[in-house]
Amino acid sequence: MLKDRDQERQRVFTRRALLLGGAQLGMVGALLGRLYYLQVVEADRYTVLAEDNRINIRLLPPPRGEIVDRFGVPLAINEKNYRVVVVREQARDVPATLERLGRLIDLPEREMRRVLREMKRKRAFVPITVRENLTWEDVSRVEVNAPDLPGVAIEVGLSRFYPYGETLAHVLGYVAAVSESELTGDPLLELPDFRIGKNGVERVYDEYLRGKAGTSQVEVNALGRVIRELSRDEGTPGRRIEITIDTELQRFAMERLGAESAAAVILDVHNGDVLALASTPGFDPNAFNRGLTPKEWEELISNERGPLNNKAIxxxxxxxxxxxxxxxxxxxxxxxxxxxxxxxxxxxxxxxxxxxxxxxxxxxxxxxxxxxxxxxxxxxxxxxxxxxxxxxxxxxxxxxxxxxxxxxxxxxxxxxxxxxxxxxxxxxxxxxxxxxxxxxxxxxxxxxxxxxxxxxxxxxxxxxxxxxNPHLIRRQPGDGLGVxxxxxxxxxxxxxxxxxxxxxxxxxxxxxxxxxxxxxxxxxxxxxxxxxxxxxxxxxxxxxxxxxxxxxxxxxxxxxxxxxxxxxxxxxxxxxxxxxxxxxxxxxxxxxxxxxxAAPIARDLLIETQKRDPMRGRPIAGLPRQEG
Known part of the structure; x- marks a missing residue:
């Protein structure tokens, strides 16, 4: 009987061993099949996914097109914009670093608070802009004191600049940051420092001036840190626009109107060119690009003479x-x-x-x-x-x-x-x-x-x-601006x-x-x-x-x-x-x-207009001299 029981145990053990071995063999086979599927059948797909995880495509904002007057004088240009940034992981004690930086450049308390808020939302290695539009003197002071400012660096970008300020503010308009209501799905508009036209020529011809975005292909690690740049396409700069305004005549008109709440329009009676379109008082369009302070905005909207209103039109x-x-x-x-x-x-x-x-x-x-x-x-x-x-x-x-x-x-x-x-x-x-x-x-x-x-x-x-009919844009065949x-x-x-x-x-x-x-x-x-x-x-x-x-x-x-x-x-x-x-x-x-x-102002403007006419005294082709 003992022998029979031993034989029975042996048969049970053998069956269990076979079942266990079969299960193990099946699992190994399934694993090998899965590995084959992933590494051979799906190899191309996962290669692409790996590359996408390793390589990022970043948009590069194109340089905005220039605006010039009838003689080619630049009226809206792009200037180098020196800005100071700080990286939290390099700065260690950010509040102390900002405090030292504030002794070198103008850095209001509200800007310090903004930087600290942004740092809580972003990764430690992401640069945070502290202040833009630094003067060369500001840049020099920061660079000289760089050893005492860990994590602080100077970056260079482009910023819109209007060299004639108030003189052409109502004509050119201005650019400013994109608001939520202006987002159209274009990823270019979502870039943090991107500006679009908000008024004047800048607004009407914004897409024409904006250009097409470039791309930068960069390699990043698992945390998203940039390792190196693999390739770069600068995109297409915005196109140049020529307007009919005579800048010096416009400046003369603005000066002649002075501090009055007034407007003046000077027009070529035969072709509709608007040579001057003045509205006073004016405003500084550069302030909108850098960002108005609450005090500046309040002064503009509370002024009874309406500096933001283009009275001419x-x-x-x-x-x-x-x-x-x-x-x-x-x-x-x-x-x-x-x-x-x-x-x-x-x-x-x-x-x-x-x-x-x-x-x-x-x-x-x-x-x-x-x-x-x-x-x-x-x-x-x-x-x-x-x-x-x-x-x-x-x-x-x-x-x-x-x-x-x-x-x-x-x-x-x-x-x-x-x-x-x-x-x-x-x-x-x-x-x-x-x-x-x-x-x-x-x-x-x-x-x-x-x-x-x-x-x-x-x-x-x-x-x-x-x-x-009056017009402000000097159109040329094929420029995309109209007939x-x-x-x-x-x-x-x-x-x-x-x-x-x-x-x-x-x-x-x-x-x-x-x-x-x-x-x-x-x-x-x-x-x-x-x-x-x-x-x-x-x-x-x-x-x-x-x-x-x-x-x-x-x-x-x-x-x-x-x-x-x-x-x-x-x-x-x-x-x-x-x-x-x-x-x-x-x-x-x-x-x-x-x-x-009003008549003496008009007299002075028409004298100046005629003096500035390069064709003065010559009859216009096809137009008879009028008597009376």
């Missing part, structure tokens, strides 16, 4: 008497009055139980169209506006470029208001009154225009009736408005009389130099209602009123008189009388 003002040419031309075209037909001005006009006053208390007497423009007689234009009706006035204003967005090359352009019967009914649900036509006839009431529109109006009046030819002569670029040449001559002669005949409202601001004479029209727009009691007691002078209640001073002009080439529009907010304040 977005400021909407009653045009005052500069609108009278529109009414005169509409009346001539409609045949409601002849140039020699006279209207008597006793100093006021009665309509129902309302009296409408002329600016000259005693009246001008009998006025024809030439005298009406020369003396800017309100009663004369009340009368012809009444004969015309508001709808015909509005139709002519729109033909001359008023009351609509012109499609200019800058953001923020506004269209103004040219009222009509349909406009009032649609906007207010009320009927139009004839008294409102009289007020509109002298450029007041609901009428609103921008300085750019007034410049375009003037250009179309004096260039022979060509519907010129070339916008800066060609009218026959190749702009259509005729179909207005009688004789009627245009009559209006232009009236504008010449304003400046060049004794008694003209701007005679004292005329250009006396032969060959450079100008024509123009003054405008004074009320911003408050004058009561009858004040009229009886004597209307208060502008200088006796608070600034915001003073009249706006306006002027539109062109030169030279015998062959118009340039025009300008001026607005000085709450400046007072157009003849006393």
């Amino acid at each position: 977005s400021g909407q003002y009653a045009p005052g008497s500069t609108f009278k040419m529109v009414v005169a031309l509409a009346a001539l075209e409609a045949g409601v009055i002849t140039p020699k037909q006279r209207v008597f001005c006793p100093g006021h006009m009665e309509l129902g139980d309302t009296r409408f006053h002329c600016w000259k208390k005693g009246g001008h007497g009998h006025m024809d169209m030439h005298d009406g423009l020369k003396h800017s007689c309100d009663v004369y234009f009340y009368e012809i506006a009444k004969r015309l009706g508001i709808d015909r006035v509005a139709a002519m204003a729109e033909r001359l470029g008023l009351g609509k967005v012109l499609g200019f090359d800058l953001p923020g352009e506004r269209g103004g208001i040219i009222p009509s019967r349909a406009w009032k009914q649609g906007r207010m649900g009320k009927s139009w009154h004839q008294g409102e036509t009289l007020i509109a006839g002298i450029g007041q009431g609901y009428v609103l225009t921008t300085p750019l529109q007034l410049a375009v109006m003037t250009a179309r009046l004096v260039n022979g009736g060509i519907a010129v 070339p030819g916008a800066n060609l002569v009218p026959e190749l670029g702009f259509p005729s408005m179909g207005i009688s040449a004789e009627h245009l001559r009559i209006v232009r002669e009236g504008m010449s009389a304003v400046m060049n005949e004794p008694g003209g409202t701007a005679y004292r601001a005329r250009i006396a130099e032969a060959g450079m004479e100008m024509g123009g029209k003054t405008g004074t727009a009320q911003v408050r209602r004058i009561s009858m009691a004040e009229r009886l007691a004597g209307v208060k002078k502008n200088e006796d009123l608070p600034w915001k209640y003073r009249d706006h001073a306006l002027f539109v002009g062109y030169a030279p008189v015998d062959q118009p080439r340039y025009c300008c529009a001026i607005i000085v907010e709450h400046g007072g009388g157009g003849s006393a304040v």
Whole structure:
């Protein structure tokens, strides 16, 4: 029996050993099969994954394209940006290092706190930018003291710089960091130091100026630390943009406007080139690139003169008497009055139980169209506006470029208001009154225009009736900016408005009389130099209602009123008189009388513009010399 039990145990052991051996053999076989699958069948896939884990592709921001003026003068460029960075694992005691660094360069307490916050979120070997835009003196002090600043280093990048600062701030705009709402999925926009255009030309043509990103292929270890750079592609720099502005003329315009809240536009009447587009006060666009302090931002937005507002294209003002040419031309075209037909001005006009006053208390007497423009007689234009009706006035204003967005090359352009019967009914649900036509006839009431529109109006009046449009970008074939030819002569670029040449001559002669005949409202601001004479029209727009009691007691002078209640001073002009080439529009907010304040500015600008014309005295090809 003992022998039988031993044999039974032996058989059980043998079976178990065989089962265990078979299981082990199966596991070894499965392991060998898996190894074969991973190392042979999936070898290519895992090789790629390993390389991806070892090699990183990093984006390199391309240099932003330059912006230059009509003569190639650089206006927006890229400068070397020296910045100081700190690496936590090398610095050891970061707060102490920052404290020592703060004795060498300006390092506010808030910046130190920011650096310490960023270090908690990032790996120890990742450099943290402490301060950008260091001066060469700052860099020198940091480098000299490098042994006492472990973990601190100087890096060099590129930063946008505007050498003319405030002079061209409203034209060029500025660049700043990308906000969350501006992220489009383009990885370039997610780079921490990347800047995009936020206003002006920088914003409108941002993608054109931005270029295409480059790449850097780097080898990293398991922690993500860069071991070495394997390859580098610098990408494609942004493209260069040339604008129509004459920088020196722009600077002259800004200086001439001074500290006033004002705007000026200078335009080539034949090709639409904007030679100057000034708005004061300005601001420093470089401050937006480096980052505004809360104090700087508060000063900008609280300034009642609106330094951030480009008044030349977005400021909407009653045009005052500069609108009278529109009414005169509409009346001539409609045949409601002849140039020699006279209207008597006793100093006021009665309509129902309302009296409408002329600016000259005693009246001008009998006025024809030439005298009406020369003396800017309100009663004369009340009368012809009444004969015309508001709808015909509005139709002519729109033909001359008023009351609509012109499609200019800058953001923020506004269209103004040219009222009509349909406009009032649609906007207010009320009927139009004839008294409102009289007020509109002298450029007041609901009428609103921008300085750019007034410049375009003037250009179309004096260039022979060509519907010129303003532009800021000098386009060339194949540049991707749009259809070339916008800066060609009218026959190749702009259509005729179909207005009688004789009627245009009559209006232009009236504008010449304003400046060049004794008694003209701007005679004292005329250009006396032969060959450079100008024509123009003054405008004074009320911003408050004058009561009858004040009229009886004597209307208060502008200088006796608070600034915001003073009249706006306006002027539109062109030169030279015998062959118009340039025009300008001026607005000085709450400046007072157009003849006393705005006309002298326009005179100085048109003198400077003509002096700077390299083709001065030569007739423009294809354009006849104009008489009158």
